[in-house]
Amino acid sequence: MKLDAQIEALLFWRSEAMTKRDLSRAFGVNLVAINDALADLRKKLTERGIALVENGNEVALLTSPEASALVEKFRKEEMSAELGRAALETLAIILYKNGATRRELEYVRGVNSTAILRTLLMRGLVSRTADQKDDRVFRYEPTLELFSLLGISRAEELPEFAGIVSELGAFEKETEQITAAEL
């Protein structure tokens, strides 16, 4: 595969800017070769939705200037749209459990939550941290801004907190027992 195509693959996969020096090291060629390849790539990307953008040091694949109005529109929509019922349910569970892993969420809701979690993250409604017990796993927690918006200072102040938490706990415990028995 030619160098410009290889650089294209790497930049696409990394989803972030890389220095020309890093590229030179990654491919084991000198800067001249890199610059030539980048020129090739830029030319091939004219009239595409993606453009190769560079300053003195870094290069990146970004949406092309012609597409900026379009992308801006989508961004605005994403950030201001109402949340669908599925997203609200997911957020409710995260609130009442005061943080949950993806697996715990899918256990209760029974459906995949990946896309919803991405939206909630992007809009600052939940934040993500590594689980204390297993740092490969992420926990999603309600943000302080969300608490503030709802006018509460802790999860315990949510309406019917005790009742809902105990009902949820009973369900999780029961299914845990059933699953263990089946194994």
Place this chain on the structure above:
Amino acid sequence: MSPFTVKHPQFEGPLDALLDLIERRELHVSDIALAKVTDDFLSYATSFNDFPLAESAQFAFICSTLLLLKSKALLPGLSLTSEEQGSIADLERRLKLLERFRALSRGLQKNLGIAPLYLPEERAVEPIFAPPSNLSLALFRDMMRAVLSVLPQAEKLAQVAMQKVISLEEMIEDLKERITSALRISFKDFSATHKAERVNIIISFLAMLELVKRGVIVAVQGEGHGDIVMETEALGTPRY
């Protein structure tokens, strides 16, 4: 237990087991190969202590087809009905399919993970707090109530006590005893003792048929729908 070591520690279905036997001998699926492995397969099929009931019909069918095949191999003059020929052809066809897919799966295994494609890494998101306009405490409480209401409940299976029914073996023994002491007994009298459950009358009848089949008794029915009289075949000296 089995005459050969099974590859997987778990129970193998009949087609898999049969194909294993053929492949061990480095043969391909054919009449000759199947005839050769029939005995091994029969021992394998009869070697189980807890035979999974669901598979037993499959096993029985394949065993009988193999026996047919082997008989034909030993007695070339044997003529098979078109149904029997069809069964043999069907078994061979299924085994050949399995053979083909096994070979393909080995090829697939070699290719697995050789050239995967990748999605771009997740880009770092600078979150901006951009909530929808309708969030409220009441809303979340209602959402949780909705979530809880659709949680699946563990099903409690209804328990029914199994009724004890007299077994066929017991019935046969009972009939044998009574008829040897009485020499002759009518079916009505015999089944009267077990009349409590209707099903027991049926079992009595089956017991009678079994003993007729074994040649222990003779059954005579005088008139259509009339009573049946059973007599012992054995002309032994009656014992008092």
